[in-house]
Amino acid sequence: MVPTLLLAALLATPAAAATPATSSPTGSxxxxxxxxxxxxxxxxxxxxxxAAVYRPRHLLLQTGGGVGMLSVGGGLSFxxxxxxxxxxxxxxxxxxxxxxxxIASLKLKYAPWELPLGGSGLALTPLAVGVYGSYTFxxxxxxxxxxxxxxxxxxxxxxxxxxxxxSSLSYxxxxxxxxxxxxxxxYYELATNDLYAISYYQNRRALSLRDIATLALxxxxxx
Amino acid sequence: MFxxxxxxxxxxALIGALATGLSACELVEYSPNDHRAPADQxxxxxxxxxxxxxxPLPPGDTLRFVFSGDSQRFYxxxxxxxxxxxxxxxxxxxxxSGDISDFGLGREMRWVDNELRQLKVPYLTVxxxxxxxxxxxxxxxxxxxxxxxxxxxxxxxxVLIDTNSRExxxxxxxxxxxxxxxxxxxxxxxxxxxxxxxxxxxxGDFDPTLRDAYAGTLRETPSLVFEMNGHxxxxxxxxxxxxxxxxxxxxAFEKRRYILVTVWGDKQFRLKQINF
Numbered sequence: 188m189v190p191t192l193l194l195a196a197l198l199a200t201p202a203a204a205a206t207p208a209t210s211s212p213t214g215s216x217x218x219x220x221x222x223x224x225x226x227x228x229x230x231x232x233x234x235x236x237x238a239a240v241y242r243p244r245h246l247l248l249q250t251g252g253g254v255g256m257l258s259v260g261g262g263l264s265f266x267x268x269x270x271x272x273x274x275x276x277x278x279x280x281x282x283x284x285x286x287x288x289x290i291a292s293l294k295l296k297y298a299p300w301e302l303p304l305g306g307s308g309l310a311l312t313p314l315a316v317g318v319y320g321s322y323t324f325x326x327x328x329x330x331x332x333x334x335x336x337x338x339x340x341x342x343x344x345x346x347x348x349x350x351x352x353x354s355s356l357s358y359x360x361x362x363x364x365x366x367x368x369x370x371x372x373x374y375y376e377l378a379t380n381d382l383y384a385i386s387y388y389q390n391r392r393a394l395s396l397r398d399i400a401t402l403a404l405x406x407x408x409x410x
Numbered sequence: 411m412f413x414x415x416x417x418x419x420x421x422x423a424l425i426g427a428l429a430t431g432l433s434a435c436e437l438v439e440y441s442p443n444d445h446r447a448p449a450d451q452x453x454x455x456x457x458x459x460x461x462x463x464x465x466p467l468p469p470g471d472t473l474r475f476v477f478s479g480d481s482q483r484f485y486x487x488x489x490x491x492x493x494x495x496x497x498x499x500x501x502x503x504x505x506x507s508g509d510i511s512d513f514g515l516g517r518e519m520r521w522v523d524n525e526l527r528q529l530k531v532p533y534l535t536v537x538x539x540x541x542x543x544x545x546x547x548x549x550x551x552x553x554x555x556x557x558x559x560x561x562x563x564x565x566x567x568x569v570l571i572d573t574n575s576r577e578x579x580x581x582x583x584x585x586x587x588x589x590x591x592x593x594x595x596x597x598x599x600x601x602x603x604x605x606x607x608x609x610x611x612x613x614g615d616f617d618p619t620l621r622d623a624y625a626g627t628l629r630e631t632p633s634l635v636f637e638m639n640g641h642x643x644x645x646x647x648x649x650x651x652x653x654x655x656x657x658x659x660x661x662a663f664e665k666r667r668y669i670l671v672t673v674w675g676d677k678q679f680r681l682k683q684i685n686f
Contacts, residue, residue, distance in 0.1 A: 251438035279440040285548025288441050323441060327545045328514075334579045342513060344544040347442060380442055382513045386483055386521070393485035393525060398517075402437035 245409045247273060252378050252403025253347065254292040254321050255279060262294075268409070271296045271317075285327055292321035296351065308359040312372075315355065319378065320348045342382060349380040355407070363410055372407040445516035445549035451523055455555030458532035462503055467564030473673040474500050476531075477681075479507030479608070479640025480662035481522045482540060487663040488525035494686035496530050498670065502563070503531045507640030507660045508538025508574075508608025510554070514546025519553045534561075536570040538608035538640060539615060542577035558586060560593050566635070566673065567600040569593045573607035573624075573639075575617035585616075587623045594631045602677055603633045610639035610657055612650040629653045635677045645669065647681060 244264040250257055255277015262273035272295050279288040296317030303310045322345055329344045355374035363369050379387075383399035436448065467473065476495050481488055495504060504526070511518035519541070526533045537557050541550045551557065557572040573585040585607065594603055609615045611624050628634055629651070636656040643662035650657060658681065661667045670682040 251440060253439050253441055253444075256440040256444075277440075279444060283440055283446055284443045285445065285545040285552075288443060288545075290441060323443065326443065327547065328542055328577060329544065331579050334576065340543060344514075377437075382442065382515065383517070386485070386512070386518065389483060390485035393489050394521060398521060400437055401439040402434055404438065 244268070245271070245407050247275060247405060247407050249275060249277075249403050249405030251401060252319075252351070252376055252405075253349075253380055253401045254290045254319070254403070255288075256283065258290070258292070258405075260292075264409075269298055269301075271298075286325050288326065289324040290321050291324070292319055294319040294351065296353075298355075301357075310357045310359075310370075312355045312357065312374075315351075315353050315374075315376075317351045318348065319351055320346065322346050347380040347382070349378050349384065351376045351378040351403075353377060353403075357409075367410060370409040372409065374403075374405050374407060376403040376405070377401070378403065439517075442513075442515050442517065443545040443549070445545065445552045447516060447520055447553050451520050451553060453555055454523060454553060455534065455559065458503075458534055459561055461532040462534075462561070462563060465502070467502060469565055471564060473502065473564055473566055473671075475502055475671050476504040477507070477638060477658070477660050477669040477671050478504065478663065479660035480509040480538065480643050480664075481506060481511075481526075482509050482662065482664070483512040483518075484663035485521055485525060487666060488522060490666070490686050491663055491668060492525055492528045494684065495668070496528075498684075501531055501670070504529060504533040505568075505606060505638070506533060506535045507606055507638055508536050509540040509640060509662075510535055510538065510550070511541050511543075511546060514541055514543030514549065516549035516553055519549060523553070534568075534570070536606050536608055537572050537574065539574040539577050542574050547577075558589055562598045562600045565601045567593070567597045567603045567633075568606060569603060570606045573609045573611070573616055575609065575620070576615040580617045580619070582617065582619055585620060585624055587620055587627060590624070591627050594627065594634070597633060601633065602635050602673070603631060604635050604638065604673075606638045608639065609641050610637075610650070610659065612657075613641060615641070625651050625653065625655065628655045633677075635673055635679055645683060 241263060243261040245262050247260045247262060254275055256279045258275040258277030260273055260275030262271050264271055275292045277290040277292065279290070281287045294317055296315050298312045298315035300314065301310050301312050326344055353374055353376035355372045357370045357372040360369040360371055378401050379399045387394045387399045476498065478491065510522050535554055537550050558570065560567060560569040569590065571585050571590055575584050578584045597603055605628060611621050628637055634655065636658050638658045638660065640660045642659050643665065644659065645661050646659040648657050649655060660669060667683055667685050670684055672680045
C-alpha cells in the first residue's frame with residue numbers, strides 16, 4: 188500500500204524532479220580566493236571551482252531498479268547535496284535474463300528535505316524524486332541491419348527512461364582528513380519505465396501501480 | 411501475560427516483515443528483460459496441459475474451444491474476454507495464437523497470465539513475433555515453455571509451431587519444417603490434426619524459402635482440419651494457396667471478438683464469432 192501511494196505521488200508530480208531549488212555557490216569561498224590571489228591569477232579562478240563541482244561526491248552500490256542485479260557507480264552533488272547526478276554500471280547474469288546483460292544508467296535525483304534525528308548522527312530524507320535513463324548491452328534480439336522494415340517496432344529495445352521516487356536514511360561517519368563530512372546512506376527507490384508506464388496508462392482497470400513498480404535497494408557513501 | 415503478548419506481537423511482526431520482504435523481493439527487478447517469475451507463473455504450458463489432461467475428452471465427443479490471439483498490450487480487454495469466455499458452456503480450452511506480450515518482456519507475459527488464469531478452462535499459447543523481441547524468447551520459454559510443442563486431446567492432435575522467421579532474420583531454420591513433418595506423420599492415436607502458429611505462411615514475416623515446404627506439408631496431411639494463425643489481428647477464413655487447406659486467422663484481443671470453434675466427425679467444423 189505504501190509503495191503504491193508513493194508511486195502514485197511520483198507519477199502525479201513528475202515535474203518536481205526538473206525544478207530543483209535554486210542555490211548559489213558559497214560567497215565566502217570566492218571572496219577568499221579573489222583577495223588571496225593576484226589579479227592575473229584571478230582569471231584562472233573559475234577553473235578550480237569547476238573542478239570542485241565536478242568531483243565525485245559519493246559512491247553507490249545498488250540492486251534492482253531495472254538497472255542491474257548488482258550495480259556500482261558514483262555521482263556528483265549540487266545544491267548543498269539536495270541534487271544528485273549519478274552514473275551506474277549494472278550486471279545481470281544470463282540465468283536471470285537469457286543473456287548476460289550490462290546496463291549503463293544515469294539518474295538525476297532531487298531531495299528537498301533532510302530531517303536530523305536527534306543527536307544520533309542519523310538523518311532521514313523522506314522523499315527524493317528523479318528521472319533515470321538506461322542503456323542495455325547484451326540483449327539477444329535487437330535486430331540486425333535489414334532484419335526489419337523501418338519502424339517495424341516503434342520502441343527501443345535497449346534504452347529505457349522512467350521516473351524514480353524514494354527515501355533514505357543517513358548515518359554520519361567521522362570526517363575525512365580533508366575535513367569534509369562523510370556519511371553512509373541506505374536508500375530505496377521505486378521506479379518504472381516507459382514501456383510499463385504506457386501499459387499502465389492504457390489499462391488502468393487491469394493494471395495497478397504495484398504491477399508496474401520496480402524496487403531498488405542501495406548504499407551510498409558520501410565523502 | 412506480558413510474554414504471551416510479546417511473543418504474539420513478535421510473531422505478527424515477523425510474519426508481517428516476511429510478507430513485506432517477499433513482496434518487495436518480487437519488485438526488485440534486475441532489468442525489464444529479467445524473466446524471473448514466481449513458481450506458479452513458470453512452465454505455464456506444462457501446467458495448462460496437465461489441467462487439460464485431467465479432464466479428458468472421450469473419443470467421438472465434439473471438440474469445442476475458444477480461439478483468440480495477440481493479447482499484447484490489451485489487458486483491460488483481456489479482463490472482459492475472460493468474463494465472456496467463462497460464460498460459454500461446453501468449451502474445453504482456449505488457444506492464443508501468439509503475441510502474448512507487446513514488448514517481449516516477462517512482466518507483460520505475467521500480466522496476461524494474471525487475467526487468463528481466471529479462465530475456468532486451461533489456455534495454451536504459441537510464441538508470436540512480439541514475444542521474440544529483446545530477450546522475450548527466453549522469457550517465453552521460462553514463463554510458458556517450448557517454442558514448438560504438440561498435444562493430443564480427444565480425437566485431435568494439436569501441433570503448435572514457431573513461424574516467426576523474421577525474428578531469426580530468416581535463417582532458413584524457422585519454422586522447423588522437418589519437426590512439423592514428424593509431428594504430423596505420427597498422430598499419437600488421434601484421427602485429425604490442427605496446426606497453430608503465429609505468422610501465417612502467406613505473410614511477409616514468414617521465411618519465403620520455407621513457404622512451399624510448409625504449405626506443402628499441410629497439403630499432404632489428410633488428417634489436417636485447418637491451420638490457425640494470429641498476427642493479422644483480424645478474423646479470416648481463407649485458402650491462400652488454393653490447395654484445399656483452410657487457414658483461420660484470429661481476432662486480436664483489442665477487437666473485442668473471439669472465435670468459438672466446434673469440430674466433429676472426420677474434419678467437420680463450425681466457426682462462430684462472439685462479441686464481448
